[in-house]
Amino acid sequence: MWSEELEERIRRRIVLLFWLGIALFCILFGRLWYLSILRAEWFQERSERNRVRVVFLQALRGNIYDRNGFCFAKDTPRFRLILLAGSEKEGILQRIEGVLGRKVTFSLRERGAGEMVLLEDLSLEDVVKIEENREALPGVLIETYPLRSYELGEVFAPIIGYVGRISAEELKTLGKMGYRTEDRVGKSGVEASYEGILRGGEGYRRVEVDALGRVVRVLDFRSASFTRSVQLTIDAELQKASYEALGKRNGVVIVGNPQNGEILAFVSKPSFDPNLFSRGITVQEWSRLIQGTSNPLLIRPVQALYPPGSLFKILIALAAQEEGVVAPREVFFCPGYLDYGGRRYLCWKREGHGRVSFEDAIAHSCNVAFYTMGLRLGPEKIARYAKMFGFGEDPHFDLLGTRTGLLPTPEWKRETLREIWYPGDTMNLSIGQGYLLVTPLEMYLLLCAVANRGKVYDPHVLLRVLDAGGHILQETKPYLRRTITLRPQTWDTIIRGMEKVVTRGTGFNCRGLPVRLAAKTGTAQNPQGREHSWFGCFFPSDNPRFVLLVLVEHGGDGSGEAAQVARRIIEWILRERGV
Amino acid sequence: MRRDCLLCLVVVLLCIVGVAAVYSVDPLREEGLVAQSPFGRQLLWNFVGWGVFALFRFVDFQWFLKRSWIWYLISVLALGGVLLFGESDETGAKRWLFSRSVQPSELSKFALLLFLSWYLSVNRDTLGLWNLLIKSAFLVAVPAFLIFLEPDLGTALVFGVLWFGALLVGGWRAKQLGILSGILLGLLFPSWFFLRDYQRKRILAFFDPWQDPLGSGYNVVQSQIAIGAGGVFGQGWLSGKQAQLRFLPARHTDFIFASWCEQLGFIGGVILILLFGILFWIILDTAIRTRELEKKFFASLFGLMLLFQVSVNIGMNLGIAPVTGIPLPFVSYGGSSLFVYLACAGVVARIAWEAEEGEKQRWT
Numbered sequence: 050m051w052s053e054e055l056e057e058r059i060r061r062r063i064v065l066l067f068w069l070g071i072a073l074f075c076i077l078f079g080r081l082w083y084l085s086i087l088r089a090e091w092f093q094e095r096s097e098r099n100r101v102r103v104v105f106l107q108a109l110r111g112n113i114y115d116r117n118g119f120c121f122a123k124d125t126p127r128f129r130l131i132l133l134a135g136s137e138k139e140g141i142l143q144r145i146e147g148v149l150g151r152k153v154t155f156s157l158r159e160r161g162a163g164e165m166v167l168l169e170d171l172s173l174e175d176v177v178k179i180e181e182n183r184e185a186l187p188g189v190l191i192e193t194y195p196l197r198s199y200e201l202g203e204v205f206a207p208i209i210g211y212v213g214r215i216s217a218e219e220l221k222t223l224g225k226m227g228y229r230t231e232d233r234v235g236k237s238g239v240e241a242s243y244e245g246i247l248r249g250g251e252g253y254r255r256v257e258v259d260a261l262g263r264v265v266r267v268l269d270f271r272s273a274s275f276t277r278s279v280q281l282t283i284d285a286e287l288q289k290a291s292y293e294a295l296g297k298r299n300g301v302v303i304v305g306n307p308q309n310g311e312i313l314a315f316v317s318k319p320s321f322d323p324n325l326f327s328r329g330i331t332v333q334e335w336s337r338l339i340q341g342t343s344n345p346l347l348i349r350p351v352q353a354l355y356p357p358g359s360l361f362k363i364l365i366a367l368a369a370q371e372e373g374v375v376a377p378r379e380v381f382f383c384p385g386y387l388d389y390g391g392r393r394y395l396c397w398k399r400e401g402h403g404r405v406s407f408e409d410a411i412a413h414s415c416n417v418a419f420y421t422m423g424l425r426l427g428p429e430k431i432a433r434y435a436k437m438f439g440f441g442e443d444p445h446f447d448l449l450g451t452r453t454g455l456l457p458t459p460e461w462k463r464e465t466l467r468e469i470w471y472p473g474d475t476m477n478l479s480i481g482q483g484y485l486l487v488t489p490l491e492m493y494l495l496l497c498a499v500a501n502r503g504k505v506y507d508p509h510v511l512l513r514v515l516d517a518g519g520h521i522l523q524e525t526k527p528y529l530r531r532t533i534t535l536r537p538q539t540w541d542t543i544i545r546g547m548e549k550v551v552t553r554g555t556g557f558n559c560r561g562l563p564v565r566l567a568a569k570t571g572t573a574q575n576p577q578g579r580e581h582s583w584f585g586c587f588f589p590s591d592n593p594r595f596v597l598l599v600l601v602e603h604g605g606d607g608s609g610e611a612a613q614v615a616r617r618i619i620e621w622i623l624r625e626r627g628v
Numbered sequence: 629m630r631r632d633c634l635l636c637l638v639v640v641l642l643c644i645v646g647v648a649a650v651y652s653v654d655p656l657r658e659e660g661l662v663a664q665s666p667f668g669r670q671l672l673w674n675f676v677g678w679g680v681f682a683l684f685r686f687v688d689f690q691w692f693l694k695r696s697w698i699w700y701l702i703s704v705l706a707l708g709g710v711l712l713f714g715e716s717d718e719t720g721a722k723r724w725l726f727s728r729s730v731q732p733s734e735l736s737k738f739a740l741l742l743f744l745s746w747y748l749s750v751n752r753d754t755l756g757l758w759n760l761l762i763k764s765a766f767l768v769a770v771p772a773f774l775i776f777l778e779p780d781l782g783t784a785l786v787f788g789v790l791w792f793g794a795l796l797v798g799g800w801r802a803k804q805l806g807i808l809s810g811i812l813l814g815l816l817f818p819s820w821f822f823l824r825d826y827q828r829k830r831i832l833a834f835f836d837p838w839q840d841p842l843g844s845g846y847n848v849v850q851s852q853i854a855i856g857a858g859g860v861f862g863q864g865w866l867s868g869k870q871a872q873l874r875f876l877p878a879r880h881t882d883f884i885f886a887s888w889c890e891q892l893g894f895i896g897g898v899i900l901i902l903l904f905g906i907l908f909w910i911i912l913d914t915a916i917r918t919r920e921l922e923k924k925f926f927a928s929l930f931g932l933m934l935l936f937q938v939s940v941n942i943g944m945n946l947g948i949a950p951v952t953g954i955p956l957p958f959v960s961y962g963g964s965s966l967f968v969y970l971a972c973a974g975v976v977a978r979i980a981w982e983a984e985e986g987e988k989q990r991w992t
């Protein structure tokens with residue numbers, strides 16, 4: 050029934066509705082306050098995360114210099130073409146071909162943040178063409194990236210090494226140190242050993258993307274930088290001369306200073322071009338590298354094992370002198386063979402050396418004299434001296450991937466071959482044959498020990514670390530690893546014997562050089578073919594500053610090819626560096 | 629200041645906000661004023677809409693009111709037509725007629741307002757009785773059900789709210805309304821099973837949008853990020869990252885409030901809420917002042933509709949109401965909704981003017 054009372058109730062209801070509305074508006078107001086004032090920062094950060102993507106740019110690596118400032122390895126800027134995330138692909142590819150004016154094969158490699166690498170290593174001409182047509186190519190970006198380039202790569206590859214894209218395995222361990230999937234990492238040589246120093250700071254590019262992941266614009270970027278370079282003890286010209294001295298032969302040359310352990314030349318032949326790896330090696334190139342028997346990736350001076358041949362007689366002579374198993378002025382008689390235990394052991398000179406003194410035995414490398422000394426010493430003493438001179442031990446070289454040789458002892462033979470040690474084994478060991486295997490570096494260190502009269506410094510290739518401006522950050526101090534104390538007469542006698550190698554004996558190929566030279570030749574028997582040829586020497590022998598070790602694979606007699614190679618190198622050193 | 633002028637001013641400001649907000653998120657903005665761009669269309673609809681406003685402001689309200697049966701029948705027929713011949717939009721719901729130019733569900737809001745005001749005031753002697761309640765329920769349920777079938781849950785809900793509001797304003801007893809609420813809640817639970825999948829997801833996402841921020845909770849999360857990232861003063865006109873980079877969905881329709889706040893911050897949001905608050909106050913003040921029952925009904929129900937749409941729309945932008953697809957009156961991009969609201973505003977402006985004239989006559 051319509052009434053005054055109902056009319057009043059309607060009025061009250063409208064007022065009620067009004068207050069209901071005010072309450073709702075207050076709730077909206079409060080919530081707005083909460084979102085845009087109390088939680089504003091949190092939401093701003095969420096919004097940032099929505100729209101900003103970061104693309105990391107490869108870190109630059111430091112340069113590698115030789116001791117005189119020659120640059121072995123540096124990063125050179127290259128250009129690659131990037132297609133930003135969310136861009137339309139097919140049409141763009143056609144347009145790029147149109148702009149470049151030719152057909153190209155795109156690499157279409159996906160990488161972080163949805164980007165795609167279209168082309169790598171663009172020529173400057175192509176870069177100009179693309180820059181001129183920027184408008185027609187939305188989403189296409191030219192990115193500079195560092196390419197590792199090596200000067201005279203083949204000559205220096207064994208020491209410098211190479212870089213490559215980080216593998217999934219390496220990423221597992223290096224990921225914690227900030228490495229990313231696209232990063233380069235040193236794979237061998239100095240590049241790997243001093244990765245921590247050479248790696249520079251990475252750059253980044255921050256881009257703003259829309260809801261579909263399309264890049265709207267580049268917000269900012271920081272270019273990659275390099276922080277430190279290294280300078281090596283290597284003398285690039287000497288290394289080059291040594292490499293050339295080997296000629297067509299495969300082999301090893303190590304030159305160094307025995308007084309501080311610096312390595313001046315470190316040649317391993319055959320070698321490879323490390324530039325292949327830095328721009329990404331193709332399958333064909335790779336199969337060409339690993340084909341054949343002479344593995345160019347093998348760093349022969351520290352990874353290949355050879356029998357040392359007569360070069361090992363230096364150690365036997367040292368031990369024999371020091372242990373007094375050879376009487377003063379003792380004279381050995383060599384009829385060309387030695388019969389022992391019902392077998393005949395031959396001297397390399399079939400007609401025999403006749404009467405030979407201790408020093409002549411070294412000079413002529415008479416096997417019979419050394420069989421005799423070895424038998425007098427016995428295998429245990431030989432092994433003790435060999436260990437003393439670092440055989441079968443870690444050489445503490447600062448390059449990664451160093452192997453150690455095999456020093457046979459009676460225990461070793463019992464445990465691995467399950468055979469007893471025969472006197473014949475001792476005789477083979479005395480002339481550096483049999484089970485004994487060494488790396489060229491181990492032989493080099495033996496020569497260093499003799500040259501420096503027992504003081505052995507750790508061999509190293511790092512001279513100093515430089516900062517980006519070329520200032521010295523850190524210098525390598527020579528580290529005296531061990532001092533072998535023998536009687537001075539022992540050293541004198543052996544060095545005199547080694548001098549006679551040149552003047553009267555097997556080192557005739559190095560005769561007549563204007564320097565006092567102490568040397569020893571060696572011939573390593575090789576079941577696979579012609580013998581390997583060794584030559585080790587140091588000069589000047591009264592105060593040795595150079596130790597030189599040459600190994601020519603399949604070079605035959607040690608007095609032949611290896612000595613000729615050594616002579617060329619010594620002549621170069623005397624001419625170019627002086628003594 | 630005269631009430632009808634004040635109302636006119638507030639509505640003009642709201643429309644300006646709407647046009648500006650649509651402009652700020654217009655994807656074709658860079659190309660200047662284009663007839664096909666949302667901004668161009670919104671501007672055009674505003675011109676037409678203000679013609680509609682003027683029409684209802686200056687033509688006698690009674691003329692329309694007396695023919696409200698006709699409007700009611702036309703709207704029911706149109707809603708039926710939508711189900712038979714309608715065109716679908718992006719969500720798959722059939723909501724449009726005449727090549728997506730008219731949304732009958734929006735226009736039927738106006739028809740229902742007129743019809744309810746007329747029907748209840750004609751039956752003023754039985755106000756508060758169960759008999760009229762049930763009859764009115766049936767009359768509202770027919771178009772509401774048709775809209776629900778489209779499906780357009782939001783607008784169907786507006787119809788329900790209008791009907792309940794009519795009972796409230798119409799003086800039905802609190803006890804009766806309580807019983808009714810109980811029955812409706814009882815019916816609400818089974819209705820869950822009649823909802824479409826996307827509607828259920830939206831309701832679930834409302835309770836915890838951050839559970840699935842890239843899926844069903846995406847809208848809610850992105851709109852809150854936009855509002856929050858706006859801070860106190862906003863990121864600046866035309867530079868809201870969320871809206872400009874299209875992280876924010878339905879930027880010019882359902883979530884226009886969020887893109888507005890992202891650009892103009894808390895200050896902009898408060899201004900907009902205040903404008904709606906003032907408008908709501910003027911409308912309800914008019915409802916109290918006018919002496920004629922049908923006008924009281926119309927104004928208060930329009931106020932309720934405005935309140936409901938504003939609080940649900942802004943509420944869902946702020947993440948405190950479910951995502952229902954209810955546009956923000958006067959502001960959201962879209963012609964049908966704008967016409968209806970401008971027409972209603974025109975009617976209320978006339979009611980306010982008549983009430984003031986009447987008061988003057990009484991006092992002089």
Ligand SMILES: [Zn+2]
Pocket residue numbers: 383385396397398401402403414415416417418
């Ligand atoms: Zn002999």
